[in-house]
Amino acid sequence: MSSPDFSPVTVIGGGIAGATSAIALSRHGFPVTLIDEQPAAGGQIFRAPSPYARQTVPPNHEFSGGDALRQKLAASPVDVRFSTRVWGLSSTLTLDLIGPGGIDQLPPSTVVVANGATERFLPFQGWTTPRITGLAGASILMRNGGTLPGQTVVVAGSGPLLFSVAHQVLELGGKVVAIVDAGHRSDWFRLGAMLSLDPARLTQATRWMLRLRKAGIPIHHRAHISAAQETETGLLLTVSEMDHPERRHVYAAEAAACGYGLKPTTLITRTAGVQHRHDPAGGYLEPVTDAAGRTSRPDLYVTGDAAGIRGMAVARLRGLITAHAIAQDRGVISARTYETLTRAPRRQLRRLEAVSRQMLPLMNAGSAIPTHLQNETIVCRCERVKAATLRSAIEAGAEDLNQLKAWTRCGMGPCQGRMCEDSARGLLTAACGNTPEEAGSFTARMPFFPLPLTAVTGTFAYSDIPLPKAAPL
Amino acid sequence: MTPALQTRPDVFDTVIVGAGVMGATTALFLARGGQKVALVDRQDMFRAASGVNAGTLTLHMTRAQLIPHAIRGREMWLDSANWLGEDVGALATPGLSMAFTEAEEELLRQRARVRQDMGAPIEVVSPKEAVRIEPGVNPALRAAAYCALDGHIPTYRVGGAYARALRQAGVTIIENSPVETITPATGGGYDVRVSSRARPVHGRRIVLSTGAWLEKMLGWLGYNIPIRCLINQLVVTETLPPVMGSVLSIANGLLSLKQFANGSVLIGGGWQGEGNIHQGGTRVIPENLRGNVRLAQYVVPRLDEAQVLRVWLGLESETPDAMPLIGALTPDDDAFVVGCVHSGFTSGPYMGRLLAERILGGNPDLSAFDPTRFSTPAATGPQS
Numbered sequence A: 001m002s003s004p005d006f007s008p009v010t011v012i013g014g015g016i017a018g019a020t021s022a023i024a025l026s027r028h029g030f031p032v033t034l035i036d037e038q039p040a041a042g043g044q045i046f047r048a049p050s051p052y053a054r055q056t057v058p059p060n061h062e063f064s065g066g067d068a069l070r071q072k073l074a075a076s077p078v079d080v081r082f083s084t085r086v087w088g089l090s091s092t093l094t095l096d097l098i099g100p101g102g103i104d105q106l107p108p109s110t111v112v113v114a115n116g117a118t119e120r121f122l123p124f125q126g127w128t129t130p131r132i133t134g135l136a137g138a139s140i141l142m143r144n145g146g147t148l149p150g151q152t153v154v155v156a157g158s159g160p161l162l163f164s165v166a167h168q169v170l171e172l173g174g175k176v177v178a179i180v181d182a183g184h185r186s187d188w189f190r191l192g193a194m195l196s197l198d199p200a201r202l203t204q205a206t207r208w209m210l211r212l213r214k215a216g217i218p219i220h221h222r223a224h225i226s227a228a229q230e231t232e233t234g235l236l237l238t239v240s241e242m243d244h245p246e247r248r249h250v251y252a253a254e255a256a257a258c259g260y261g262l263k264p265t266t267l268i269t270r271t272a273g274v275q276h277r278h279d280p281a282g283g284y285l286e287p288v289t290d291a292a293g294r295t296s297r298p299d300l301y302v303t304g305d306a307a308g309i310r311g312m313a314v315a316r317l318r319g320l321i322t323a324h325a326i327a328q329d330r331g332v333i334s335a336r337t338y339e340t341l342t343r344a345p346r347r348q349l350r351r352l353e354a355v356s357r358q359m360l361p362l363m364n365a366g367s368a369i370p371t372h373l374q375n376e377t378i379v380c381r382c383e384r385v386k387a388a389t390l391r392s393a394i395e396a397g398a399e400d401l402n403q404l405k406a407w408t409r410c411g412m413g414p415c416q417g418r419m420c421e422d423s424a425r426g427l428l429t430a431a432c433g434n435t436p437e438e439a440g441s442f443t444a445r446m447p448f449f450p451l452p453l454t455a456v457t458g459t460f461a462y463s464d465i466p467l468p469k470a471a472p473l
Numbered sequence B: 001m002t003p004a005l006q007t008r009p010d011v012f013d014t015v016i017v018g019a020g021v022m023g024a025t026t027a028l029f030l031a032r033g034g035q036k037v038a039l040v041d042r043q044d045m046f047r048a049a050s051g052v053n054a055g056t057l058t059l060h061m062t063r064a065q066l067i068p069h070a071i072r073g074r075e076m077w078l079d080s081a082n083w084l085g086e087d088v089g090a091l092a093t094p095g096l097s098m099a100f101t102e103a104e105e106e107l108l109r110q111r112a113r114v115r116q117d118m119g120a121p122i123e124v125v126s127p128k129e130a131v132r133i134e135p136g137v138n139p140a141l142r143a144a145a146y147c148a149l150d151g152h153i154p155t156y157r158v159g160g161a162y163a164r165a166l167r168q169a170g171v172t173i174i175e176n177s178p179v180e181t182i183t184p185a186t187g188g189g190y191d192v193r194v195s196s197r198a199r200p201v202h203g204r205r206i207v208l209s210t211g212a213w214l215e216k217m218l219g220w221l222g223y224n225i226p227i228r229c230l231i232n233q234l235v236v237t238e239t240l241p242p243v244m245g246s247v248l249s250i251a252n253g254l255l256s257l258k259q260f261a262n263g264s265v266l267i268g269g270g271w272q273g274e275g276n277i278h279q280g281g282t283r284v285i286p287e288n289l290r291g292n293v294r295l296a297q298y299v300v301p302r303l304d305e306a307q308v309l310r311v312w313l314g315l316e317s318e319t320p321d322a323m324p325l326i327g328a329l330t331p332d333d334d335a336f337v338v339g340c341v342h343s344g345f346t347s348g349p350y351m352g353r354l355l356a357e358r359i360l361g362g363n364p365d366l367s368a369f370d371p372t373r374f375s376t377p378a379a380t381g382p383q384s
């Protein structure tokens, strides 16, 4: 074994995967820096409740799990940087940060990307009307802020978050008007059968479903919100059946929460230039990783949902295994020790992997929706680009996502395509018969989110500006 | 060309390599002049300099000798509905170039004089007058050069407009097809081998318009011209309420600043990043990002309210004398080049049209751009 290399490791993301990994890495003796944009660790599932919350849903295993993780992290020597975001990185993995102290840089280090998932959103006519939120956004509002998106809510989209959010609305005393699911009913039965492998999830799912059934909430499968209209008291939502578009149901509600499953957050990994692939089951791009989170770059690892959506239990196991793999790669532990340390988590992982993968098609059940977008529907909210504009650019010869972006500005705005990329790709592949790989994905550009200009400039005098030599006359 | 050749799908009057503004404009006017034209690009069209540039239509930053061409190019952009088939949104505005120190003022006056001599309607005005023309500028300035002929164009609208015009004119567009070799064909003309096709594309003549990648390709034809690649940085802000209405620059030419119709402000001026044209990939140099943005904020103080939305880098090419390469490469008049034009987006449509005119038998004055001025070809015939 070569002599151990204890140079620093930086973990981006303090959710379950990142925090678990950071703690384990510091136990191996690495100097570890953990960066997270939240004011505390916990990520999406274990997010700490807001101190300003009106009320919180009754304490549950998620909050106590989060508290335990935060305590462990606080007791560890991990250098934590909260309220800090990575806005750029160099080819050598220098990280550009912005935090409470302004702009800062971290010198190159081994980086563990654990920045989790982004919700997939698919547009419909009128979706930019106020009081329409994402499922994940609604969930944060309720679980951490104790606030309902509305007293009456239509919950729509696909994947398990549908039922979780519906359940949260009931917990806070709201009314779920309808649940609109793009998935097949039979897909859920198939998942139910698999859940015997994951008893914790099974118990929870059964509890949710019984409660929703008891409340008499209509559930539409193979359906989606096709239009929203603002009224004096809230929204009128049209629900269309995917296999019988002529069959429509109209619901009045104060708010709608809508989301089509999760996808890995890839701005950082794409900028770092590691290999990615399209996962057809999940319908998303993910970095190519081995079971321990190794990528095509030796100084970059990806763990948790950022490596492919598998959920909370898998995220913890992946975080742990990645930390041990880094220890092995750096010569801190032997291959044998790695095997021993990871035997139990790897076994658990194999069992959970099957269940988690079963979730992917459920989350991706809306994949055909962008094909039928009405011309008038806004696809890119930041730049207000409509489906018709995209279709005419495609007709003029824009056959990949970046040419489409260049010609229409779709995806050029502040959100950098997080909201519109999936629908733009869906539209493109349907229109010219491309595969998702051929359609590609928007080139990631820095800064990853808007930065205050004064944070870039700082205080300065004119004479501080290093003016280059004059341009040729 | 014999009728038999004419009907073969991979045989063309002219094959143009490089689909930026130079190559695409040449293609458009050749096709309209009756030629059968193929336009080849290694990626999608208009994705290099011509797709990522700042869209400034200024005379303050153009090389003095190119001012007559820039004026014509600017006019063409403002008139795009009439020759390109759609209005791409070019906007005429005033332009101001500013001086904040004594040295800059001297440079400003000297450069204004030279540009005036070349036909640019530039006059040096007092700080008070400059603030009247552009209330957004820092009143700390010492002097400004004012030009009524300035403006900008939303670059992103140009590529799609060209694609439609080219198709309508009957140009065969071959995208995502890097040209790997160009060899003289037996019986005349050239075989252009592209990665995406088994058989080469044959042209009775060729035009090279590959921008920053010209050096290597000129080498295939025996020309050894060192071409410098500039890696220009651009910074765009989120949309803002109106903070400025003209195109702003500084005396040494290293700032271009304007606010587009949608409210976003674009900061450029040729500050450099890092990159390698052969391996691809570019990288922002943090000090240059900060310097460029500081300069912009100094010139328009209200930019302190802005948020930086995005930073990107694009590749521009420059010859040893910083003058363009436009004209014939061979005595047989069957190989041409167009490129390395300073502020080439502004004059691009005009330069491309000139070359098309030349190829179609006209006699425009291209003597200042003669590509043979640096060296005579190492070998008489092209080589692969």
Ligand SMILES: Cc1cc2nc3c(=O)[nH]c(=O)nc-3n(C[C@H](O)[C@H](O)[C@H](O)COP(=O)(O)OP(=O)(O)OC[C@H]3O[C@@H](n4cnc5c(N)ncnc54)[C@H](O)[C@@H]3O)c2cc1C
Pocket: B017, B018, B019, B020, B021, B022, B023, B040, B041, B042, B043, B044, B045, B046, B047, B048, B049, B050, B051, B052, B053, B054, B055, B056, B057, B058, B177, B178, B179, B180, B209, B210, B211, B212, B213, B232, B233, B234, B256, B268, B313, B314, B315, B316, B338, B339, B340, B341, B342, B343, B344, B345, B346, B347, B348
């Ligand atoms: C960041 C930036 C800002 C600028 N701002 C301005 C401005 O504000 N105003 C202004 O007037 N000018 C500006 N310019 C300059 C202007 O953009 C260029 O002068 C002009 O676009 C050059 O056009 P071109 O057609 O010569 O080259 P390009 O647009 O670069 O086109 C060359 C084409 O050749 C293709 N190619 C390369 N190799 C091969 C191969 N082997 N096979 C096939 N195809 C190949 C490339 O893919 C590319 O499409 C700016 C330039 C940059 C980079």
